[in-house]
Amino acid sequence: APAAAPAVLKAAPENAAPAPAPLPAAPEMSMPCTSVVAGFTGYRGYRGPVLHFIGDPVTKEPEKNYEYFEDGLLVVLRGKVVACKDAVEAIKELGDDLELVDCSDKLIMPGFVDCHVHYPQIDI
Numbered sequence: 387a388p389a390a391a392p393a394v395l396k397a398a399p400e401n402a403a404p405a406p407a408p409l410p411a412a413p414e415m416s417m418p419c420t421s422v423v424a425g426f427t428g429y430r431g432y433r434g435p436v437l438h439f440i441g442d443p444v445t446k447e448p449e450k451n452y453e454y455f456e457d458g459l460l461v462v463l464r465g466k467v468v469a470c471k472d473a474v475e476a477i478k479e480l481g482d483d484l485e486l487v488d489c490s491d492k493l494i495m496p497g498f499v500d501c502h503v504h505y506p507q508i509d510i
Contacts, residue, residue: 429468429480432460434489438470438496459486460494467496 436458441451459476461469461484469476477484 428463428483428485430462430485430487431473431476431480432462432487432489432494433473434458434492434494436460436470436494436496458494460496470496 434457436453436455438453438455438458439451440453445451453470455470455472457473459469459471459473460467461471461476461480477486
């Protein structure tokens with residue numbers, strides 16, 4: 387059976403401190419992005435635990451080469467990752483320009499692609 391579509395949440399506005407630096411503006415594209423919500427072409431945020439590698443983990447200080455957000459948000463615009471940050475901070479910044487996808491039961495690892503194969507999977 388096909389997997390169920392992820393739940394889409396609406397960002398709730400909150401009164402808080404000034405927002406951090408804004409995310410980049412949407413680039414001009416001839417084709418709109420596809421989305422969980424038909425016709426939505428703004429930012430999509432995948433909310434859940436995020437493990438994001440920002441450097442080479444094989445260094446003298448590997449703890450400085452990753453970011454982990456217990457409640458993180460991977461922000462995507464037209465198929466490109468534009469931010470990876472704390473969810474509350476990003477939601478305040480983007481407000482109504484954000485479509486949220488609940489991934490709270492998963493670990494989000496942007497850029498991780500597992501492309502290995504096992505011997506029985508290849509034709510020799």
